[in-house]
Amino acid sequence: MTNKKASWLLTFAKQCVVGPMCGFSASHYCSTFLSVKSRRPPGRILASSLIIFLVCASRAHAVDELVPPFGFRWNDSMARVEAVLHGAKAKITSREKKQNRDVWTVDGLIHPGLKRTLFTFKQRSLVAVELQYEYPEWSIERYNQRMGEIRKYFDEKYGTGKLVSRARDNNTDVIQTLVGYQWMVGATLLELFYFSAQHDSLVYRTITVDYKAL
8 A cells, every 4th residue: 555545544534423322433444444453264163153252241140230351340449440451461452542441452352352451430430342353355245134133132132123324435446334232131222333444455444342331
């Protein structure tokens, strides 16, 4: 990619809007879109691994008590979360202050396809966990299949989810698609999103599962 083209895309990243319901950072996703690198293709075992992970994350709790993944609880302190991440050999790659919240970006939590995890704190207490999954070798059909599998599981366990976004923007050189669903589970808001951005042959796709304390 030429410097001129990269500069144009970075300018676009600052202007693009992903959608208010999902909590995505448009500039984050568009800049990530610029730096997608090929990785080893996932094995066949990944076809159901995300579903298994989500089942295990909540199986020990009642339906009306959905807790965040990785053994955390809402209102865990920043110190406890950091200690657990350190023990898991995960790396906090950035710490950002956004209004009255602290947002950590974490790499290295082991789960197939998990690219990064965002931890959000309010008054130094955990209030949100966002899991961002990427499968660089997958086609759009495989992404659609995976979205269907996760949505079906959530629907069966928590009731029919609410469609909160189904949008496709073709008005710029970067074609963006956003599809999202939402479930209210006790004191937790659960969200599932698919986002894609495409410019010529460069494509970025992600599936995001968000847990948010109410």
